Amino acid sequence: MGKQKPELPQGTLDMLVLKALSLGQMHGYGVGQRIGQLAEDMLKVEEGTLYPALYRIEQRGWIKSEWGVSENNRRARYYKLTRAGRKQLGVEEAKWSHLSMAVGKVLRTV
Amino acid sequence: MVAPVDGRGQGAADGLKEKSMGWLEKLRMRLRALRHGEEVHGEIAEEWQFHIDLRTEENIRRGMTPEEARQSAEQHFGNAGYIKDVSWDVRGGGIMETLWQDVRCGARQLRRSPGFTFVALLSLGLGIGGNAVIFSLISTILLRPLPISHPEQVFAIHQGKEKDASYSQSMSYPNYKDIRDRNAVLYGMAGVSIRPHELEPQRE
Numbered sequence: 001m002g003k004q005k006p007e008l009p010q011g012t013l014d015m016l017v018l019k020a021l022s023l024g025q026m027h028g029y030g031v032g033q034r035i036g037q038l039a040e041d042m043l044k045v046e047e048g049t050l051y052p053a054l055y056r057i058e059q060r061g062w063i064k065s066e067w068g069v070s071e072n073n074r075r076a077r078y079y080k081l082t083r084a085g086r087k088q089l090g091v092e093e094a095k096w097s098h099l100s101m102a103v104g105k106v107l108r109t110v
Numbered sequence: 111m112v113a114p115v116d117g118r119g120q121g122a123a124d125g126l127k128e129k130s131m132g133w134l135e136k137l138r139m140r141l142r143a144l145r146h147g148e149e150v151h152g153e154i155a156e157e158w159q160f161h162i163d164l165r166t167e168e169n170i171r172r173g174m175t176p177e178e179a180r181q182s183a184e185q186h187f188g189n190a191g192y193i194k195d196v197s198w199d200v201r202g203g204g205i206m207e208t209l210w211q212d213v214r215c216g217a218r219q220l221r222r223s224p225g226f227t228f229v230a231l232l233s234l235g236l237g238i239g240g241n242a243v244i245f246s247l248i249s250t251i252l253l254r255p256l257p258i259s260h261p262e263q264v265f266a267i268h269q270g271k272e273k274d275a276s277y278s279q280s281m282s283y284p285n286y287k288d289i290r291d292r293n294a295v296l297y298g299m300a301g302v303s304i305r306p307h308e309l310e311p312q313r314e
Contacts, residue, residue, distance in 0.1 A: 028161055046189075047186050048187040074160060074163075077157045077160075
């Protein structure tokens with residue numbers, strides 16, 4: 001992998017957002033932080049791209065949002081996983097492990 | 111079988127019936143973006159400002175100068191213009207917004223060339239009006255049956271001439287009464303547009 005952090009493959013960001021929100025409701029900044037922590041800073045995510053992803057996922061009905069008050073007493077938009085979102089996370093996780101396993105097998109072929 | 115993992119689209123949806131935002135809810139959101147675009151833009155801006163501020167504070171805690179901290183926060187956020195465009199694809203007015211823009215553009219063009227507009231409107235008006243008139247005539251005369259249960263059993267009786275089929279005349283009330291009273295064919299009979307006439311003795 002070298003020193004460079006790899007960019008996320010197209011579409012995986014949505015899955016990571018769902019995962020981050022499965023730990024409890026959060027605002028956009030917090031979602032970014034969580035993903036960063038969970039990946040132990042091995043991933044490079046342009047933080048701004050989180051927002052279109054959040055809006056898109058909300059439209060699919062997998063998360064819901066509402067204004068709330070942050071830890072430092074500011075108005076912030078909080079996102080929360082819906083039941084459909086929890087299910088979707090399961091589906092995506094299964095697909096992802098299948099995919100990474102398959103790709104791994106191919107690449108390990110001598 | 112390896113299914114591509116693609117949160118953006120179809121790949122993510124199969125296997126599970128996605129229960130997406132109701133169409134009504136979506137429509138309301140799009141309409142809101144259309145009518146109160148400033149408000150929606152404002153909300154997005156507020157959300158992002160919150161993000162940048164928090165990142166800036168975090169950077170300061172890590173020992174950057176305030177200026178460096180803000181610069182770095184903005185850099186980490188990415189290309190805000192592009193992200194705004196992508197966001198507006200989801201949050202904005204969608205097709206309706208494009209449509210509305212087209213309508214306004216069209217209206218401007220028409221206002222710019224009133225002569226053309228006049229001719230176009232006139233020919234459209236005449237065309238539509240003429241068609242409507244012709245159709246409503248045909249509809250009442252040919253297409254639409256009488257609004258009763260057995261229109262085929264209704265007849266109009268005129269007074270005529272045996273040798274001239276085109277001759278048709280109204281009949282006198284006594285004649286009508288005679289026919290009505292001796293009628294054995296129809297269920298009943300009624301006179302229409304009965305008009306009294308005055309007779310004057312002829313002067314010599």
